[in-house]
Amino acid sequence: MEPRVYNFSPGPAVLPLKVLEEAQRNLVSLPGIGISPLEISHRSAWFEGVLAETEAHLRRLLAVPDNYRVLFLQGGSRLQFYMVPLNLLSGSTRSAEYIVTGTWGKTALQEAVRQGQVRVVYDGKATNFDRLPKPGELKLDPQAAYVHFTSNETIQGVQFAAEPEVGDVPLVCDASSDFLCRPLPIERYGLIYACAQKNAGPAGVTIVVVRDDLLERVPDGLPTMLDYRTYVKEKLMPNTPPVFAIYIVMLVTRWLLEDVGGLDKMLQRNRQKAKLLYDEVDAAPEVYRGHAQPSDRSLMNVTFRLPDDETQARFLSGAQACGLAELKGHRSVGGIRASIYNAMPLEGVELLAGFMREFAQQKR
Numbered sequence: 470m471e472p473r474v475y476n477f478s479p480g481p482a483v484l485p486l487k488v489l490e491e492a493q494r495n496l497v498s499l500p501g502i503g504i505s506p507l508e509i510s511h512r513s514a515w516f517e518g519v520l521a522e523t524e525a526h527l528r529r530l531l532a533v534p535d536n537y538r539v540l541f542l543q544g545g546s547r548l549q550f551y552m553v554p555l556n557l558l559s560g561s562t563r564s565a566e567y568i569v570t571g572t573w574g575k576t577a578l579q580e581a582v583r584q585g586q587v588r589v590v591y592d593g594k595a596t597n598f599d600r601l602p603k604p605g606e607l608k609l610d611p612q613a614a615y616v617h618f619t620s621n622e623t624i625q626g627v628q629f630a631a632e633p634e635v636g637d638v639p640l641v642c643d644a645s646s647d648f649l650c651r652p653l654p655i656e657r658y659g660l661i662y663a664c665a666q667k668n669a670g671p672a673g674v675t676i677v678v679v680r681d682d683l684l685e686r687v688p689d690g691l692p693t694m695l696d697y698r699t700y701v702k703e704k705l706m707p708n709t710p711p712v713f714a715i716y717i718v719m720l721v722t723r724w725l726l727e728d729v730g731g732l733d734k735m736l737q738r739n740r741q742k743a744k745l746l747y748d749e750v751d752a753a754p755e756v757y758r759g760h761a762q763p764s765d766r767s768l769m770n771v772t773f774r775l776p777d778d779e780t781q782a783r784f785l786s787g788a789q790a791c792g793l794a795e796l797k798g799h800r801s802v803g804g805i806r807a808s809i810y811n812a813m814p815l816e817g818v819e820l821l822a823g824f825m826r827e828f829a830q831q832k833r
């Protein structure tokens with residue numbers, strides 16, 4: 470096999486090696502069935518089992534209460550930017566409130582304004598999205614249809630440590646890039662969505678967790694496949710779901726339960742990994758300039774800049790030579806972005822931290 474590098478890509482992103490190896494063993498022929506998971510019918514008993522097990526894993530990992538549905542959709546998180554307001558705002562006299570803390574929140578907002586009244590209650594643009602609103606800074610309407618926020622802004626590397634306080638207004642969260650990185654108080658949410666390809670699996674499936682009473686607000690007459698209720702009514706399968714992607718999510722969530730030991734343990738590991746990198750950033754401020762304010766730093770996407778383009782190019786090529794790949798930041802922030810999702814092994818992060826330390830010493 471071709472040797473693997475440490476893949477710091479923001480998404481699609483690294484998957485647990487154990488998951489890849491199991492999928493590889495079964496790729497050509499599932500034991501006792503003789504059909505590939507890429508070929509098998511979504512109506513098969515095997516896939517019914519996969520779907521049930523994946524849902525059960527998610528419910529266990531996140532302690533999802535019984536009055537929430539777990540759905541597996543397609544179209545990525547960007548389709549959720551449209552489906553959320555279509556289902557929860559269109560036809561309503563209320564307005565939706567958007568907390569815009571980075572590029573993804575801004576993109577979500579652009580879809581919401583097509584569906585009804587929208588109010589931006591926080592916009593971090595003035596400081597290039599390097600910080601989050603402080604508790605008490607948000608002035609929310611208690612009558613709003615919902616409040617939308619992005620728990621982790623993948624491009625800027627800012628992450629909410631706790632949910633914004635919204636009272637009884639349904640809280641809607643784009644958790645695409647930090648879903649399953651820590652336990653969540655699901656009962657504080659109305660709806661959470663996350664495309665799988667950052668932290669939960671491969672591209673092709675998007676997980677939605679939605680509280681039952683929100684489904685009662687959905688207006689009639691929506692396009693069938695854009696109405697959340699269709700997926701509940703049709704037992705998650707109104708059409709052919711992304712069988713293989715869901716199979717991988719099942720293996721990833723099994724890994725989280727059985728190998729990692731749950732989301733508390735995962736959070737400990739994630740904190741340990743992130744600290745290694747932020748410590749290097751803080752130790753060499755003349756070389757590394759962190760993008761996010763320290764209090765709002767992401768555990769998943771570590772963003773920092775180097776003094777100039779030439780130094781950055783040297784950093785990236787030096788890292789690549791050590792097997793540390795996909796570290797270039799997004800063009801809107803520049804610099805370096807190390808995405809260290811659940812599946813990034815500690816050794817990969819230690820190697821990067823060591824590389825950063827040596828690189829800073831050479832610069833001195």
Ligand SMILES: *Cc1c(COP(=O)(O)O)cnc(C)c1O
Nearest residue numbers: 545546547573623643645646664
């Ligand atoms: C990647 C990402 C998206 C976009 O997801 P797609 O599945 O490509 O549509 C949206 N929001 C956040 C926070 C992301 O990280």
